Amino acid sequence: xxDRPSGAGQGDNRPKLSLHVPEPKFRPGDTVDFSHLQIPxxxxxxxxxxxxxxxxMHELAFGLVRVLGDDNKAYGPWxxxxxxxxxxxxxxxxxxxxxxxxxxxxxxxxxxxxxxxxCTGEEATSVSASMALAGDDMVFPxxxxxxxxxxxxxxxxxxxxxxxxxxxxxxKGRQLPIMYSSREHSFFTISxxxxxxxxxxxxxxxxxxxxxxxxxxxxxxxEGSTAEGDFHSACTFATVYNAPxxxxxxxxxxxxxxxxxxxxxxxxxxxxRALGYGLAGLRVDGNDALAxxxxxxxxxxxxxxxxxxxxxxxxxxRAEGHSTSDDPTGYRSAQERAEWPLGDPVTxxxxxxxxLGEWDEERQEKMDLEAAEHVKKTTKEAEANGxxxxxxxxxxxxxxxxxxEELPWHLREQAEQAIRERETKFPEGLPNGGKGA
Numbered sequence: 126x127x128d129r130p131s132g133a134g135q136g137d138n139r140p141k142l143s144l145h146v147p148e149p150k151f152r153p154g155d156t157v158d159f160s161h162l163q164i165p166x167x168x169x170x171x172x173x174x175x176x177x178x179x180x181x182m183h184e185l186a187f188g189l190v191r192v193l194g195d196d197n198k199a200y201g202p203w204x205x206x207x208x209x210x211x212x213x214x215x216x217x218x219x220x221x222x223x224x225x226x227x228x229x230x231x232x233x234x235x236x237x238x239x240x241x242x243x244c245t246g247e248e249a250t251s252v253s254a255s256m257a258l259a260g261d262d263m264v265f266p267x268x269x270x271x272x273x274x275x276x277x278x279x280x281x282x283x284x285x286x287x288x289x290x291x292x293x294x295x296x297k298g299r300q301l302p303i304m305y306s307s308r309e310h311s312f313f314t315i316s317x318x319x320x321x322x323x324x325x326x327x328x329x330x331x332x333x334x335x336x337x338x339x340x341x342x343x344x345x346x347x348e349g350s351t352a353e354g355d356f357h358s359a360c361t362f363a364t365v366y367n368a369p370x371x372x373x374x375x376x377x378x379x380x381x382x383x384x385x386x387x388x389x390x391x392x393x394x395x396x397x398r399a400l401g402y403g404l405a406g407l408r409v410d411g412n413d414a415l416a417x418x419x420x421x422x423x424x425x426x427x428x429x430x431x432x433x434x435x436x437x438x439x440x441x442x443r444a445e446g447h448s449t450s451d452d453p454t455g456y457r458s459a460q461e462r463a464e465w466p467l468g469d470p471v472t473x474x475x476x477x478x479x480x481l482g483e484w485d486e487e488r489q490e491k492m493d494l495e496a497a498e499h500v501k502k503t504t505k506e507a508e509a510n511g512x513x514x515x516x517x518x519x520x521x522x523x524x525x526x527x528x529x530e531e532l533p534w535h536l537r538e539q540a541e542q543a544i545r546e547r548e549t550k551f552p553e554g555l556p557n558g559g560k561g562a
Contacts, residue, residue, distance in 0.1 A: 252414075290302065
């Protein structure tokens with residue numbers, strides 16, 4: 126109980142206080158009705174100048190930037206007017222990301238890896254958004270942005286080796302599956318600690334500005350992680366120092382088992398957080414690939430013009446479980462995915478290309494098949510390097526390496542002792558053909 130002075134509150138007529146606990150509108154078995162969501166008309170959101178004062182963007186933090194209409198055509202000032210080849214490339218990256226997710230999910234269920242996280246329904250927030258950036262802009266992702274690596278051409282076999290933590294894993298099994306890292310692709314190491322990437326992105330962007338570089342930074346974070354202190358520190362530093370950074374908030378409605386209301390969604394939008402910091406704020410249809418691209422490009426141009434950082438809320442929906450360790454049927458209605466009013470990002474982009482006369486269902490089926498076959502072939506190559514639990518991994522001694530330039534004496538002694546003990550335990554060699562020291 127809260128402390129109170131002796132005798133206070135006794136015998137008065139003041140009402141009793143009550144605590145509000147957020148509760149989702151739908152639970153398992155409930156009929157789903159998303160009519161409470163305010164979805165503005167396509168093409169009605171104004172597109173301000175990229176160097177405008179954040180005060181001019183107040184309504185954009187509460188509305189929804191949309192480009193693709195129900196007739197699958199593009200409308201309004203946010204239409205990026207991408208050529209058909211770029212749209213097909215975007216669709217191809219999204220299809221490949223979805224095929225990759227399906228195969229890796231299956232691999233986890235087969236015991237080939239311990240863990241995986243799909244991004245089904247959120248592909249546009251990573252693929253389309255990253256296509257709006259320069260290839261050497263530094264990205265600080267969360268754990269559902271595998272589409273960025275696929276879009277940037279990172280070798281898929283390296284992704285699978287990391288997921289399997291096998292002998293081909295460049296990170297030597299030191300990261301949880303799906304926590305990739307690639308300096309060559311300007312892809313900062315994913316961390317399992319929520320929101321740590323946000324101040325890191327801001328700091329990197331500040332350093333880029335201090336050096337007079339031309340590269341900006343972008344970071345992705347789930348809406349639940351905006352409740353972390355790191356996120357608010359990032360917003361403060363970004364606005365105070367005018368850092369050339371984009372803060373992408375993926376509002377997919379759910380954390381692992383709690384809905385977005387626990388992070389504040391009942392009270393206001395996540396884009397509205399920008400207003401209190403003096404940041405430019407945009408709220409975007411995260412299932413509209415053209416809107417995602419346009420918003421990210423707007424924010425990137427703003428950052429390059431030294432006009433300041435931008436916070437973008439991508440309003441989307443997590444169609445699958447939080448991870449392979451999660452069962453969403455235990456906390457949300459199974460109807461939600463089908464009833465989500467903003468549809469599926471891959472289907473919407475495909476239908477847009479068809480409406481333009483630049484695509485058809487037959488070519489889509491071929492694309493999906495080729496993507497699935499490519500992932501299958503690459504998976505087989507990676508599995509030759511090892512899968513979970515069969516001993517094909519990096520030599521045991523590597524656990525002592527890569528921290529110090531020269532190994533200190535006490536770690537040398539520990540390494541030697543550990544290797545002797547393993548040789549004593551397995552005098553005829555490690556089981557399952559595993560490597561020794």
